[in-house]
Amino acid sequence: MTENQVGAEAKVLVLVGSLRAASINKQLAELAVESAPEGVALQVFDRLGELPHYNEDIDTEDVAEPVRALRAAAAAAGAALVVTPEYNGSIPGVLKNAIDWLSRPWGDGALKDKPVAVIGTALGGYGGVWAHDETRKSFGIAGPRVIEDLKLSIPSKTFGDNHPRENAEVAANVREVVEKLAAEVN
Numbered sequence: 001m002t003e004n005q006v007g008a009e010a011k012v013l014v015l016v017g018s019l020r021a022a023s024i025n026k027q028l029a030e031l032a033v034e035s036a037p038e039g040v041a042l043q044v045f046d047r048l049g050e051l052p053h054y055n056e057d058i059d060t061e062d063v064a065e066p067v068r069a070l071r072a073a074a075a076a077a078g079a080a081l082v083v084t085p086e087y088n089g090s091i092p093g094v095l096k097n098a099i100d101w102l103s104r105p106w107g108d109g110a111l112k113d114k115p116v117a118v119i120g121t122a123l124g125g126y127g128g129v130w131a132h133d134e135t136r137k138s139f140g141i142a143g144p145r146v147i148e149d150l151k152l153s154i155p156s157k158t159f160g161d162n163h164p165r166e167n168a169e170v171a172a173n174v175r176e177v178v179e180k181l182a183a184e185v186n
């Protein structure tokens with residue numbers, strides 16, 4: 001058992017690429033949290049909006065408290081689940097900024113070698129697949145072990161005005177991603 005499985009509990013850090021109060025991706029993240037099998041705890045880090053823009057000059061021992069909090073949450077987790085929309089065909093800036101903070105110290109980031117899965121929803125007919133592919137590419141360079149075949153890109157029209165948890169197929173697919181990601185935790 002590793003420190004990521006204290007009490008046999010695997011911890012999964014959840015990062016959401018939208019800061020919007022009524023974000024559908026936040027709701028999808030809520031569904032993921034609810035989907036955790038026994039012995040797995042998902043925790044949303046909801047402070048991405050507090051991170052300063054990445055700047056090597058401030059990435060020092062005195063780094064800003066929200067960065068320390070993010071890195072501590074990542075270090076305590078055995079895996080990470082990213083839930084993000086697509087902005088202008090790519091990764092929302094707030095999420096890319098978090099990836100950059102998590103990529104340092106270079107070669108020794110807090111998610112190094114840990115499994116990461118990327119899911120999300122966006123307005124377009126492909127459900128944000130460009131953002132999801134680029135998030136996998138970027139995290140793959142940043143140090144974690146991206147699980148390429150754990151993916152969901154859901155067009156947001158799928159949900160209508162309902163919470164994603166009310167769609168049985170989506171709920172089953174999210175549960176499968178969470179279970180398979182948790183199974184990858186060492």
Ligand SMILES: Cc1cc2nc3c(=O)[nH]c(=O)nc-3n(C[C@H](O)[C@H](O)[C@H](O)COP(=O)(O)O)c2cc1C
Pocket residue numbers: 018019020022023024025026085086087088089090121122123124125127128156
């Ligand atoms: C700045 C901006 C850029 C966007 N670009 C895209 C895009 O490239 N592709 C897409 O499918 N949707 C795009 N959208 C629409 C988002 O997918 C939609 O607003 C989504 O619901 C946002 O996620 P959220 O509900 O979690 O906040 C964009 C929205 C914003 C605000």
